[in-house]
Structures are given as C-alpha cells and as structure tokens.
Amino acid sequence: MIRYTLKRIVLMFVTLFIILTLCYILIQLTTSFEKRVTVYRMSDPKLTQEDAEAYGRAHGWDDPIPVKYFNWLKGIIKGDWGVSVVKEVGQNPWVILTRFIPFTMSINIWSLIISVPLGFLFGIIAALRKNKLLDYLISFFVIIFISVPSFVFVTFLMINATSMGLPIQFRAADQANWKDYVIPIMALSFGPIATLTRYTRAELTEVLTSEYLLLARTKGLNKFQATVRHALRNSMVPLIPLIIGNFISIMFGSLVIERIYGVKGVGGILLEAISETNPDHDLAMAALAFYTIIGLATTLVVDLSYGIVDPRIRMGARK
Amino acid sequence: MENLNNKEAMEMEFAPDAFEFTQLDERIFDKKFETKAIGYFGDAIRRFVRNKSSVVAFAILVLIILFSIFAPIFSKYDPYYIDVNISLYPPKIPGLAKLGIFDGTRKYKVEAKYITTISDPRLVDMKDEEYSKYFFIEYIRNFDSLEEIEEAKYEETFDGEVFYFVDIKYDIYARSAAPRWLKDVTHAEYLKLKEEERIVVNENGEEMIVANTFLGDYYERNPQQLPPGKTPQDFYTYKVYVKGFEETPPHYFGTDISGRDLWTRLWMGTRTSLLIGLFVAVITITVGVIWGSISGYYGGNVDLIMERFTEVLGGIPWIVIMILVKMFLSGKVPSLILVGLSLVLTSWIGTASMVRSQMYRYKGREYVLASRTFGASDFRLIFKHILPNALGTIVTGTILIIPSAIFFESSVAYLGLGFDSSTLSIGNLLDAGRASGIVQHPYLTIFPSVIISILMISFNLFGNGLRDALNPSLRGAEE
Numbered sequence: 001m002i003r004y005t006l007k008r009i010v011l012m013f014v015t016l017f018i019i020l021t022l023c024y025i026l027i028q029l030t031t032s033f034e035k036r037v038t039v040y041r042m043s044d045p046k047l048t049q050e051d052a053e054a055y056g057r058a059h060g061w062d063d064p065i066p067v068k069y070f071n072w073l074k075g076i077i078k079g080d081w082g083v084s085v086v087k088e089v090g091q092n093p094w095v096i097l098t099r100f101i102p103f104t105m106s107i108n109i110w111s112l113i114i115s116v117p118l119g120f121l122f123g124i125i126a127a128l129r130k131n132k133l134l135d136y137l138i139s140f141f142v143i144i145f146i147s148v149p150s151f152v153f154v155t156f157l158m159i160n161a162t163s164m165g166l167p168i169q170f171r172a173a174d175q176a177n178w179k180d181y182v183i184p185i186m187a188l189s190f191g192p193i194a195t196l197t198r199y200t201r202a203e204l205t206e207v208l209t210s211e212y213l214l215l216a217r218t219k220g221l222n223k224f225q226a227t228v229r230h231a232l233r234n235s236m237v238p239l240i241p242l243i244i245g246n247f248i249s250i251m252f253g254s255l256v257i258e259r260i261y262g263v264k265g266v267g268g269i270l271l272e273a274i275s276e277t278n279p280d281h282d283l284a285m286a287a288l289a290f291y292t293i294i295g296l297a298t299t300l301v302v303d304l305s306y307g308i309v310d311p312r313i314r315m316g317a318r319k
Numbered sequence: 320m321e322n323l324n325n326k327e328a329m330e331m332e333f334a335p336d337a338f339e340f341t342q343l344d345e346r347i348f349d350k351k352f353e354t355k356a357i358g359y360f361g362d363a364i365r366r367f368v369r370n371k372s373s374v375v376a377f378a379i380l381v382l383i384i385l386f387s388i389f390a391p392i393f394s395k396y397d398p399y400y401i402d403v404n405i406s407l408y409p410p411k412i413p414g415l416a417k418l419g420i421f422d423g424t425r426k427y428k429v430e431a432k433y434i435t436t437i438s439d440p441r442l443v444d445m446k447d448e449e450y451s452k453y454f455f456i457e458y459i460r461n462f463d464s465l466e467e468i469e470e471a472k473y474e475e476t477f478d479g480e481v482f483y484f485v486d487i488k489y490d491i492y493a494r495s496a497a498p499r500w501l502k503d504v505t506h507a508e509y510l511k512l513k514e515e516e517r518i519v520v521n522e523n524g525e526e527m528i529v530a531n532t533f534l535g536d537y538y539e540r541n542p543q544q545l546p547p548g549k550t551p552q553d554f555y556t557y558k559v560y561v562k563g564f565e566e567t568p569p570h571y572f573g574t575d576i577s578g579r580d581l582w583t584r585l586w587m588g589t590r591t592s593l594l595i596g597l598f599v600a601v602i603t604i605t606v607g608v609i610w611g612s613i614s615g616y617y618g619g620n621v622d623l624i625m626e627r628f629t630e631v632l633g634g635i636p637w638i639v640i641m642i643l644v645k646m647f648l649s650g651k652v653p654s655l656i657l658v659g660l661s662l663v664l665t666s667w668i669g670t671a672s673m674v675r676s677q678m679y680r681y682k683g684r685e686y687v688l689a690s691r692t693f694g695a696s697d698f699r700l701i702f703k704h705i706l707p708n709a710l711g712t713i714v715t716g717t718i719l720i721i722p723s724a725i726f727f728e729s730s731v732a733y734l735g736l737g738f739d740s741s742t743l744s745i746g747n748l749l750d751a752g753r754a755s756g757i758v759q760h761p762y763l764t765i766f767p768s769v770i771i772s773i774l775m776i777s778f779n780l781f782g783n784g785l786r787d788a789l790n791p792s793l794r795g796a797e798e
Contacts (some may be wrong), residue, residue, distance in 0.1 A: 015634045022635075023643060030646045147775040149726050151733060151749070151770040159761045168758050213333055252638060256733045260753055274642055276649065288639050293637040 005304060012300045019292050020285075024069055027281055032064045039278045040085040054204020059083055081289075082282030087272065093286035097266060101290070103257065104265035108250050111185045115192035115250075116243055122193065124227060130205055138197065145194035150253045154187035154260050170263040182258045191253065192246045199242055203235030237309050241302045248298050251291075264291055363711075366788040371506070373784020377775040383774060387589040396570070396580035398587050404577055408491050410573040410762050411580070423569065424460050424488040424766055431472040431483040434465065437497055455497060459491045496566040504557045530724040572766045576755050581748075587765055588743040589774070595728055595744070596721035599662045604717050606663065609672025612701045614671065615678025622675075629668050637665040637727070638734075643737050644756060654739045658731065662724050711789030715782055722778035729771060745771050767771070 033056060041052040056062060059082070060071055075082065081093040088096055126138040161168040161183060170180045207213065208231055216226040255267040270287035271281040338455060342345075357365065391398065411423030434454045435442070442450060462468050462485075472483040504512070533555040540543045546553065573582035615624040644661040650659075678701070681687060687704050695704070706713075725745065731737040732746025734751065745767050752764035770794060 015631055016633050019635050019639070023639065027645055141778065144772075147722070147779045148772040149729065149775065151729070152772050155757055155761075155764045158757050159765075161758070169498065234714050248636075250437075252636065255638060256730050257569055259733055260757070270638075270642070274646060279646075282759060284642075288642065291636045293633075293639055296634055 001307065003050035003262065004307060008300055008303060016292060016296055017306045019296075020289055021069070022264040023292075024072060024285060025065060025287060028065050028068060031279065031281060034290065036061050036281065039280075040089075042278055043085055043089045081286045084280055084283045086278050086280040087283055093280075093283040096283060097269065097286050097290060099195070100264060100266050100269055103263055104254060104267065107181060107184050107258070107263065107265070108247065108254050110181065111188040111192065111250050111254075112243070112247055113254050115189045115196060117248070118189075119193045119196025121198055122197040123204060124232070126197065127208060128223060128227060130201075130208075135201075142198050145190045146198065148190075148286050149243075150187050150191055151256050153227070154183060154257050156184045157187055158261065170261050170271055172264075180263075184261050184263060186256070187257055187261075188250050188253055192250060195246060196239070196243065199239060200235065203239060204231055207231040207235050216317050223263050234290065237306075241304050244298060244302045244305055248295055251294055251298075334512035355525050360436060363788040364557040365728055369782055370784040370787065373788075376780035378783070379773060379777045380781060383770070383777070384593065387586050387593060387682055389548060390586035391590070392582050392584075394796040395568075396583045398579060398583040401577040401579060403576040404574055405419060405481075405495065405570075405574050407760055407763075408570055408578070409566065410571060410752075410766075411492055411569040412571050413569055415614055421571075421749065422460070422488075422490070423492040427454065427487050427489050428484055429454055429487060431468055434459070434468050434485065434487070436465070450461060454487065454489060455494070458494045458497070460488045460490055462487065480644065492567045494570065503724055506553050506557070508556060509557050539643045557635045561729070573762050576753060581763065583742055585745075585748060585770060588745045588748050588767065588771055588796050591738075591744040592728055592746070592771075592774075593721070594723045595659060595662070596724040598659055599666065599724040600717045602659070602663045603667045603714060603720055604670055604729060605669040608674050608706070608713065610667070611671035611674025612706065613680060616697065616701055616705070618682075630670060633668045637661075640664050641731055641734075641736050654737070658737055661731070662727055662773040665727075666720060666723065670713075670720075672714060674706070674709060677712075679710055690783065711786070715786040715789060718778065719782040723777045725771065725774060725778075 006235065037049075037052045037056045040055060041047050041049065057165045061073070062179070072082065079092075079094060083089075084091045084093050084096055122142075123136050126135045129135045157164075157166075158168055158291070166179050166182050170176060170184070181278055204227065208227070210231075213226055213231055217223070221229070253266070255270075256266040258265045266287055270284060273284035273287060333702050346450050380704055392785070409423055410421045412421040413547065416422035423773040433452050434456060437455050437457055439453075456462065459468075462471065468485055468487075472485045475482050477486055532555050538549075538551040538554055551798060567572065570580050570582060572585060575581055575584070610625065610629075614622045641661045644657060644664065648657050648660070682700075687700060689698060690704055728737060728744060729746035729749055731749045732744065735750070737750070738744055740751075748767040749764060749771070752760070755763050757764050
C-alpha cells in the first residue's frame with residue numbers, strides 16, 4: 001500500500017508539473033514585455049515608462065520564455081510566485097491567494113460536511129421504504145436536484161434572502177459573519193445531497209436483499225440497526241470515493257456561485273487576473289495552480305480511498 | 320428362444336403397414352412463428368415507451384425545441400431592437416393578469432405625497448426629473464382612489480423626520496401611455512408630434528401654449544440677425560399636452576435593461592444553447608470514438624502513449640482549460656467556436672475511454688477473428704464489427720452530453736468566459752440578469768433559469784430512459 005501510495009503521489013506531481021508547464025508557456029505566449037510593462041505602468045500614474053521598463057527587466061520579463069520558465073520554477077520551490085502587478089502591486093501572488101483561500105475553502109468544505117449525512121439519511125430512508133410513497137417522493141426530488149444547476153438555486157435563494165433574514169450579497173470581509181455563508185453553502189449542497197442519495201439508495205437496495213442481512217435480522221437487530229451497521233458498511237465501497245469526488249464538482253460549482261453571490265474568493269481573483277485589458281499573469285498562474293492542485297489532490301485521494309476501503313482494488317498497481 | 324418369441328410378438332403387434340411416412344418427397348421446415356419478430360430498435364422503442372417519465376420528458380423536449388424554432392419567428396419583436404423607453408418592463412401575460420401574476424405591474428414603496436392624478440395642475444410646469452418622481456393613481460392596481468392611499472399609508476422616521484409611505488403595484492405598461500405637459504418643445508418638434516397624432520386637446524381646449532418667446536421676440540426686434548429661411552415663430556418654445564406613447568403591447572417575459580423583449584431573446588438563446596449542445600455532442604462523440612477506437616484496437620505502445628495523453632488532459636481542471644483557450648484564442652476565432660472548442664476539450668475523454676474499453680472487450684472475440692481471417696480491414700473490423708456493440712452507449716452518451724454542454728455554457732457565461740455579449744444564449748441571458756440585479760429584477764434571471772432547469776431535467780430523464788431502453792443489461796441507478 002505504501003509503495004502504491006508513493007507511486008500515485010509521484011505520478012500526481014509529474015502530472016502537476018506537466019500541466020503547470022503547459023499553462024505557463026501558453027500564458028507567456030499570449031503576452032509580451034511591452035504589454036506587461038504597460039499593465040504595470042497603469043498601476044501607478046506617477047511611474048515613468050523608464051521606471052516601468054527597469055522594473056520589468058529586474059523581474060526578468062524580457063527574458064526568453066525558457067529562461068523565464070526556469071527562473072519561475074526556481075522561484076516556486078522557494079515559494080516565490082512572481083509579482084502581482086494589478087491586484088496588489090509588488091506582492092507575491094501566493095500571499096495574496098492565501099488571504100482569499102479561506103473563504104473559498106470554508107464554503108466548499110462546509111457544503112461537503114452538510115451534504116454527506118443528509119445524502120446518507122435520505123438514501124437510507126428511500127432504500128428502506130423502497131417503492132413506497134416516501135421513496136417516490138425522494139426519487140422525484142433527487143431527479144430535480146441532480147439536474148438543476150447550482151446557480152439556479154443560488155438565484156432563487158438570493159431572491160428570497162430578505163424574507164429569510166439573510167444578506168442578499170456576500171458582505172465585505174470585515175462585516176461578514178456566518179449568515180453570509182448560508183446561501184452559497186445551501187446552493188452548493190443540493191446537488192451533492194441528491195447524488196449521494198441516489199447512489200446510497202442504489203447500493204443499499206442491492207445489499208438489503210443479501211443473506212447476511214437476513215442473518216443480522218435473525219439475530220434480533222431491527223431493520224434500522226441492521227441497515228446502518230451491516231448494509232451501509234458494505235455499500236460504502238463505491239460511496240466514499242463518490243463523496244470525495246463530489247468535492248471537485250462542488251469546488252468548480254463554487255466558482256460560479258462565488259461570482260453570483262459576490263463572495264471574495266479565489267475564483268474572483270482568478271477571473272480578475274485573466275482580464276483582457278489588464279491581466280495579472282503571475283497571479284493568474286498561482287490561482288490556476290491552486291485549482292489544479294485541488295483537482296489533482298482530490299483525484300489522488302479518490303484513487304487511494306478505493307484501495308483503503310476495498311483492498312481488492314488497487315488502481316494502477318501491479319497485479 | 321424367448322427372444323425370438325418376443326420378436327415375433329412385436330412383429331405381430333406392430334405390423335409395418337400400420338405406419339405411414341409423414342413425408343417422403345417434400346421437405347419439412349420449422350413452423351413459422353405466428354408472433355412478429357421484434358428487432359433491436361423495435362424492442363428499444365417498446366421499452367422506452369413503457370417508461371412514462373422519459374416519454375413525458377421527451378414530449379417536453381420536443382415542445383421546447385419547437386418553441387425555440389418558432390417562437391422567435393412568430394414574435395412581433397426583434398430580439399436585438401433597443402428601445403430604452405421600455406427598459407426593464409415587468410412580464411405581462413394577458414390571460415394571467417386576472418390571477419395577479421404577470422400583470423405588468425411593479426411593486427414600489429413610495430412616499431404618499433408623490434401619488435397624484437394625471438390631471439393634477441401642479442404637473443404642468445414641472446421639470447422632467449421632478450415629474451418622474453410622481454405616481455398616478457390611475458395606474459395603481461391595488462388602490463382605487465387617493466382616499467384609500469391616505470388610509471393605507473404608514474409612517475417611518477429617518478433622522479427625526481417623518482415620512483409617509485405606501486406600497487403600491489404600479490402598472491408600467493399603462494403608465495407608458497400617460498398624457499402629460501411637455502415643456503420646451505420647439506416648433507419643429509411640435510409639428511412632428513402633431514403629425515404623429517400624439518397631441519391631445521386638454522380640458523381647456525388648448526393643445527399647445529407658447530412657453531417661451533424670448534428668442535423669437537429678439538429676432539422680431541432685430542430682423543437683420545434672423546438666419547435666412549426662418550421666421551421668429553421658429554424660435555418660440557412651446558408647452559404641449561402629449562398623449563405619451565401608445566400603451567406598450569405586452570411583453571410575455573418583460574424586457575431587459577435595453578428594452579429588448581425577453582420572450583424572443585430567451586427562445587433565441589435556447590436555440591443557440593441547444594445548437595451548441597448538439598455541436599459539442601457530435602464533435603465529442605466523433606473525436607472520442609476515433610481516439611478510443613485507435614487506442615483500444617491497436618493496444619500496445621500506441622495505447623500507452625494515447626492513454627498518458629488523455630490522463631494528463633483529464634487531470635487539468637476544466638476551468639484551467641477554459642481560461643487557457645480563452646487567453647490563447649480570444650479575438651482570433653469566433654466566440655462560438657472558442658466556447659465549443661473548450662467544451663469539447665473537456666468532454667471527449669469520457670467517450671474515448673468508454674469506446675476503448677469496448678474495443679478491448681470485443682477485439683479478441685471469435686467472430687472478429689473469423690472476419691479478420693477472411694481479410695477484413697482494420698477499419699471494417701472497428702466500425703462494422705466492434706463499434707455497433709457500443710451503439711446504445713454512444714447514443715445515450717450523445718444525448719447526455721447535450722445538457723452538460725448547455726450547463727457548462729451557462730457556467731462559463733457567468734464567469735465572463737463565454738460567448739461575446741452579442742450572441743444570445745441562455746448563459747448570456749443569465750449573466751445579463753445577474754448584472755441587472757437578481758434581487759431588483761428577478762424575472763430577468765428566473766425565466767432563463769426555469770428554461771435551463773426544465774431542459775436539464777428533461778434531457779437527463781430522456782437520456783436515462785434511452786439508456787435503459789438501449790442497454791437492457793445496464794440498469795439505471797434509480798431503477
């Protein structure tokens with residue numbers, strides 16, 4: 001297992017490296033020394049053209065792309081991601097990002113935390129009441145909540161925000177309290193809850209007819225105990241990776257939600273940084289790296305969790 | 320001895336002529352089935368029809384597609400025509416007004432002192448910005464007279480000052496026809512209004528009064544300074560009593576910030592979204608099938624290299640791909656292709672891996688081997704013998720890619736990475752609704768949201784039904 005884990009981690013870093021290289025080169029190809037200098041000059045009206053050019057040269061903006069690339073790689077190892085020229089002039093992009101990551105991550109993680117127990121609960125209810133009214137009702141809502149995009153939910157929640165006593169927009173960082181998180185977290189949770197409900201129900205209905213469950217019932221466990229202690233445990237195998245995999249979809253759903261609800265998160269930074277008129281290349285690179293790392297790390301955890309939950313599966317391992 | 324006896328006994332009991340041949344000259348065939356054979360597609364349709372929710376979903380889809388084709392054609396509004404006079408009109412559907420919904424009214428909380436009647440004499444000399452503060456009892460739908468307003472008003476205090484407010488439902492459509500005095504109209508403008516028959520005679524019988532003769536008087540005194548071809552009367556300004564505009568005809572879904580009809584725009588947008596969905600689905604399937612076939616059929620090193628490539632591409636989050644495509648190609652290709660390309664780049668991997676596994680499953684089968692022995696080419700083996708096994712999955716995959724493409728289009732439009740703003744799509748309409756204020760003008764977001772939700776639900780139900788119908792062995796998770 002350790003060997004397998006290490007192998008996966010190494011592979012992840014290789015993929016990360018390839019993706020970042022690709023991103024870096026492609027982004028550098030879209031810009032030029034003059035353009036970056038112009039963008040930098042716009043940050044401060046007092047700057048002269050010469051000053052701006054000198055600043056650019058000092059940061060190696062006029063180097064050929066391969067040289068720039070290796071310098072950039074060296075910087076990253078030290079935690080230096082270049083300089084931001086629009087958002088906060090002269091600041092290390094990673095430092096800027098770390099201030100915004102908490103907003104994004106708390107929304108995503110809370111949404112995951114909320115959706116897991118609810119998804120299980122509804123799934124168990126539906127499985128136990130299979131083909132009864134309650135099951136049909138749950139299935140009906142599952143179809144709706146799986147299909148309807150999260151940005152539709154956030155819209156309806158925002159329209160009704162005042163009547164629920166919630167802010168209609170995410171307030172500035174110093175005024176924000178838990179109330180500001182309710183709407184984005186709710187909007188992001190509906191989809192994962194429905195997905196989890198659907199799969200829990202599907203897995204459970206398969207297990208519920210098995211003989212060991214009959215044995216459990218014969219021992220004197222009631223239906224609920226038998227389901228939770230015996231059936232649920234076995235149906236976990238495909239569900240745990242699903243739950244972790246949900247995190248990716250929540251993460252990228254939250255990009256849109258953040259923008260609609262005005263959350264000051266990494267998504268907003270990324271979108272600002274890639275604007276066509278004054279792009280903030282180094283900041284954009286850092287934000288892209290953040291999303292890539294999250295995506296790859298989640299995939300890695302999913303693959304590893306398969307191996308942990310069910311030792312028969314070792315994805316990519318030597319057979 | 321006994322044996323012989325037996326034989327004799329048998330021969331006696333079963334005399335040869337007791338038997339006769341049923342057939343000697345004719346050949347016998349298997350009896351023909353009296354039932355009709357059901358082919359693959361016949362069976363699929365039969366099973367699909369049995370799934371009620373899928374059939375309903377399919378009907379809704381057909382309806383939406385028909386609307387997206389015909390609604391813009393039969394609409395009397397041009398989806399691109401800008402008229403700021405009717406900016407942000409609320410939705411009005413004639414048949415539903417009695418129910419109190421979509422009646423073309425907007426809710427206001429106004430100070431009671433700003434509610435008056437159209438014929439209020441105070442309004443005559445009022446400047447436009449002052450005038451626009453006023454609301455007329457004639458167009459208020461939840462009160463009938465100024466006395467009722469007096470009873471309903473409630474007080475609120477701000478900074479020690481007392482204000483009286485009242486909540487009204489104001490008919491924006493009727494309001495557009497309100498007559499009023501217009502001040503400072505030039506002679507030429509007056510003639511034009513007259514020609515358009517917009518000038519009405521007020522209760523005093525006046526239709527126009529001279530408001531300002533200052534410049535005209537000056538030229539009368541100094542005729543030598545008068546510009547050639549003009550009379551002093553040309554320089555008078557007038558006050559005219561104008562009918563206002565015609566009552567605006569109903570906009571079913573209201574109008575956007577530039578006064579464009581949302582009903583027409585939404586169906587045009589649905590059309591674009593459906594087309595981009597179909598376009599992406601077709602390209603995705605084509606690329607995926609070709610890639611997966613080559614990778615799976617040839618296997619070995621070819622497969623290894625191609626797999627590593629898809630692995631890396633699949634590892635890149637879609638937002639990163641979107642942004643790279645946008646940064647790299649924006650301005651160089653039409654935005655339709657740009658969005659389509661970034662959608663295809665993120666979605667074809669699933670199809671490819673599905674086709675690849677089908678290839679692996681079937682390429683070693685005996686019937687493929689037999690065909691190969693007969694000299695069939697690789698192309699024929701792939702497309703004639705192996706791929707049809709995956710037909711059901713491919714068809715279902717195509718159907719299910721359409722809603723996900725529509726969903727992604729809307730998501731990237733929200734992020735400002737979608738089509739340029741001149742292209743109508745559901746995503747762009749949603750983003751425009753967000754920009755106009757979701758809370759202030761909810762209908763601009765609600766209508767596109769409802770349409771996209773219905774589309775997503777119907778496509779998913781339809782796709783699931785189709786999957787169950789085409790792959791009897793594959794049971795849906797909701798089964």
